[in-house]
Amino acid sequence: MAVQTTGTTMTTRKTGTMTVRAGVRRGWATALAVAASVTAIVPAVAQAQTTGSIFQGFQPQQQAQPQERAGHPLMQPEAIAQAQANFPNCIAAMQPLAQAKGVSPAVYNQIVAGLQPDMKIMDYMDSQPEFSRTMGSYVDMLVSEKRIAKGREMLAQYKSIFDRVEQAYGVDRYAIAAIWGIESSYGSPGGMGSRPVLQSTATLACIGRRQDYFRDEFVATVQIIAKGDVxxxxxxxxxxxxxxxxxxxxxxxxxxxxDFDGDGHRNVVDSIPDVIASTANNLKLDGWKFRETWGYEVVLPQNFDYRYVDRSKRYTMAQWASLGIKRPSGMAFPRPGDTAFLLLPAGAKGPAFLMLPNFSAILKYNPADAYALAIGHLGDRLRGGGPFAQSWPKEERALSRAERIEMQTRLLQMGYDIGNPDGILGTKSRTAVQNFQSRAGMVPDGYPNLEVLARMRQ
Structure with a gap:
């Protein structure tokens, strides 16, 4: 990407490289597999956004496995072929939806003229890629020295814009810069994807198992083009x-x-001011609290009661301190009345964190703990902070999808309510793992690793 030095616009050079995206507000299929593989707790799929760079270098399989595609009737070969043949009728049927959003029939027909589905998307949509990285390795990969250095350059180059945006929206510039860096490596070539959004959303609105969701995305895309924002x-x-x-x-x-640059268009592709301000507005409306942090790395006392590792258990910083929880630096918590929950993203053997409301705001941007933790940590590093004081477990590998499904199946057989064994270790699965650990005499940190699975197999 070539960026003009005026700080007002940027021109992006596209490449043919496809970068996998995640989440649903910003893409969705891969987020589930990744979030599960790094043992992140993933909320409802329909509320996710995406992350781009977190998945760079991890492409989906070329074709979905038969057992995966067979899981939904709309992903059957016959159903896909029928939907592909019906694609022109599907596009025509969405014209009234666009008209209800202010797009005239003539403009709609002009925008969709000659539109054809991108059938390769079906393979990406229903693939189940395997990932070998743990939570710690993801965070370390994303919060790299190269990304930190580039982020500081961008903060300096666009300081005047960040100043105005921070004043207007009350959102920390370092959080915005961190999202920019992790989503696209600050708009690097290949970091933003190269597929026409109109074609992608049209394909998904007419073919496959998420048509209801992507119908809205397609109509919104038509609106963007009709208005000329991008x-x-x-x-x-x-x-x-x-x-x-x-x-x-x-x-x-x-x-x-x-529209932060005042040109009459909300251009989050070519206008740096619009990109920064729109991202800030997103975080603000998702609940970001100005001049507050996302959380604190903490050290747990010996013989800590791990039953406190529960997102529903939120206490003030003063109450956590009374349980013997401290910051690695020994410094006091600056706002003892703040309420937080305790998170052990790599279990008892890894670093611990007290998470504040701004962490939850980041999770609304993308509902994977690995992503939100990386955003918070990268923001701190851009501000001048140092690495985490505690190290991540080095000897472990992430559970494979087959192993995650096996763990869930065994939990079901033991009588735990974990929902459908889908390989996504969400809140119910984590709670069940914690209860199993307690029964088995293990440290009940709720961390689903190979040691837990081995105990279940005994």
Whole structure:
């Protein structure tokens, strides 16, 4: 990406490299597998946004495995072929939806003229890639020295814009810069995706198992093109429709994008002011609290009661301190009345964190703990902070999808309510693991690793 030195616009050079996106507000299929593989707790799929760079270098399989594609009737070969043949009728049937959003029939027909589905998306949509990285390795990969150095350059280059945005929206500039860096490596070539968003959202709105969701994304894309906010030939992104340096899904664009440079368009692809301000507006509306941090790395006392590792158990910092929890530096918590929950993303053998409301705001941007933790930590490093004081476990590997499903199946057989064994270790699965650990005489940190699985197999 070539960035003009005026600080007002940027021009993006597209490449043919496809970067996998995650989340649903900003793409979605890969987020589930990744979040599960790093043992992140993932909320409802329909509320996610995406992350781009977290998945760079981890492409989906070329084709979905038969047992995966067989899981939904709309992903059967016959259903896909029928939907592909019906694609023109499907596009025509969505014209009234666009008209209800202010797009005239003539403009709609002009925008969709010659539109064809991108059938390769079906393979990306229903693939189940395997990842070998643990939570710690993801965070270390994302919060790299190269990304820190580049982020500081961008903060300096666009200081005047960050100053004005921070004043207007009350969102920390370092959090915005961290999202920019992790979503697209600060808009680097290939970091934002190269597929036409109109074609991607049209394909997913008419073919496959998420048509209801992507119908809204397609109509929102048509609105963007009709209004001219982003030139149609610049509206390129992931296979799931996320676009721009901070990866907006079309409906997220409609909710959060702002015209900060005053040119009459909300251009989150070509205008640096619009990118920064729109990302700030997103975080603000998701609950970001100005001049407050996302959380603290903490050290647990010996013989700590791990039953406190529960997101529903939120206490003030003073109450956590009374349980013997301290910061590695020994410094006091600056706001003892703040309420937080305790998170052990790598179990009792890894670092511990007390998470504040701003962490939850980041999770609304993308609902994976690995992502939110990386954003918070990168923001701190951009500010001048140091690495985490505690190290991540080095000897472990992430559970494979087959192993995660096996663990869930065994938990079901033991009588725990974990929902459907889908390989996504969410809140119910984590709680069940914690209860199993207690029964088995293990440290009940709720961390689903190979040691827990081995005990279940005994």
């Amino acid at each position: 030139p149609a030939d610049h509206l390129k992104g992931s296979w799931a429709g996320a676009f721009g340096p901070t990866q907006f899904m079309p409906t997220s664009f409609q909710r959060f994008a702002v």
